[in-house]
Amino acid sequence: MAQVTLTITEEDFAHLHHTSMQWAGYKWEEQADRFFPLPDFTWKHAYWAENYSDVLLMQAFLGALGHEFQLISDESEAFNGWVILTNYLASYIQEEAK
Secondary structure (H helix, E strand, O other): OOOOOOOOOHHHHHHHOOEEEEOOOOOHHHHHHHEEOOOOOOOOEEEEEOOHHHHHHHHHHHHHOOOOEEEEEEOOOOOOEEEEEEOOOOHHHHHHHO
């Protein structure tokens, strides 16, 4: 296995996902059948990525910051891709919410 060292900024992280939203408390349990494996619905935030290379970079970023996460797939027609669930909230999302 090869080891690659990269520097990933939060700005880079922003370009790795196409959709982000709050997770816990937003009734995702009602759509549980679209996700595999069954997600933990207590995570605070979700980030959707189209391809696995973006997922690998997002996981590395979150891991380097010490944030735990769960990787699931979204099998819906609207998103059909990967979802990273975590309690990490990017600062650019915090700014948009103001």
